[in-house]
Amino acid sequence: MTDTNQAKRPLSPHLTIYRPQFTSVLSILHRITGIALLLAVILIVIWFGAVALGPYYFNRIDTVFDHILVRLILVSATWAMWYHTCTGVRHLIWDAGYLLETKWINPTAYVVLFSSFSLTALTVCISWIG
Amino acid sequence: MAFVTKLVKGFFSKDINEGTAHWVSQRVTSAILIPLTAIFIFPFVVHINLEHSEIMFLYTNPFRAMLTLLFFCLTLLHFKQGAQVVIEDYVHDYRANKVLLRLNEIAFWIINGCIVLAMARIMFAT
Numbered sequence: 403m404t405d406t407n408q409a410k411r412p413l414s415p416h417l418t419i420y421r422p423q424f425t426s427v428l429s430i431l432h433r434i435t436g437i438a439l440l441l442a443v444i445l446i447v448i449w450f451g452a453v454a455l456g457p458y459y460f461n462r463i464d465t466v467f468d469h470i471l472v473r474l475i476l477v478s479a480t481w482a483m484w485y486h487t488c489t490g491v492r493h494l495i496w497d498a499g500y501l502l503e504t505k506w507i508n509p510t511a512y513v514v515l516f517s518s519f520s521l522t523a524l525t526v527c528i529s530w531i532g
Numbered sequence: 533m534a535f536v537t538k539l540v541k542g543f544f545s546k547d548i549n550e551g552t553a554h555w556v557s558q559r560v561t562s563a564i565l566i567p568l569t570a571i572f573i574f575p576f577v578v579h580i581n582l583e584h585s586e587i588m589f590l591y592t593n594p595f596r597a598m599l600t601l602l603f604f605c606l607t608l609l610h611f612k613q614g615a616q617v618v619i620e621d622y623v624h625d626y627r628a629n630k631v632l633l634r635l636n637e638i639a640f641w642i643i644n645g646c647i648v649l650a651m652a653r654i655m656f657a658t
């Protein structure tokens with residue numbers, strides 16, 4: 403007997419049926435920040451494009467970049483980038499076969515969160531001081 | 533260390549299947565991107581506040597220009613690889629899946645083309 407519902411069965415990953423956990427949220431955030439960073443990449447590519455096109459276009463882009471909303475996007479993108487980098491390092495360590503024991507899950511997660519925020523603060527400070 | 537040796541071997545091996553090749557190259561791009569991100573981003577956040585002439589002066593330096601280009605090409609490649617996995621994981625409709633994978637590829641080449649052209653023009657500006 404064939405199952406007529408075969409095609410409609412839910413497929414992995416089952417995002418909608420799990421209660422959110424600290425660890426799963428971090429993992430999902432890694433993907434979300436990764437995808438969201440495309441926006442930042444496009445913004446910076448536009449910026450370099452304007453630099454290449456000359457002072458006229460550059461000044462126009464520069465005023466857009468000075469807007470508080472764009473600054474906010476850039477600062478968020480900075481955090482997203484550092485978060486993605488830090489969790490990326492964590493994933494690489496796991497892939498190499500280290501720190502896979504349960505007791506390491508939360509400590510490494512806190513290290514990742516702490517470093518992502520510190521690195522963001524550092525980057526913003528460097529940009530501010532010049 | 534054994535892991536790195538395995539990765540390098542896998543990266544150059546012709547005997548591995550598509551999935552493994554994708555996995556290995558994704559680890560390789562991410563590992564290279566860790567130092568490259570730091571090297572690119574810390575000076576860049578200062579440059580973003582500078583005037584046009586100062587930026588042109590900095591980025592006509594071939595070393596900096598090549599580094600920037602390398603950072604963007606690897607970032608975009610890494611993004612393409614990541615987005616491919618996300619599409620494969622979440623888009624279950626066969627046709628939508630194929631269309632999105634193709635769009636991902638096209639977007640990768642368009643953005644890559646833009647940054648290569650921009651950096652080339654900055655580098656060879658007189």
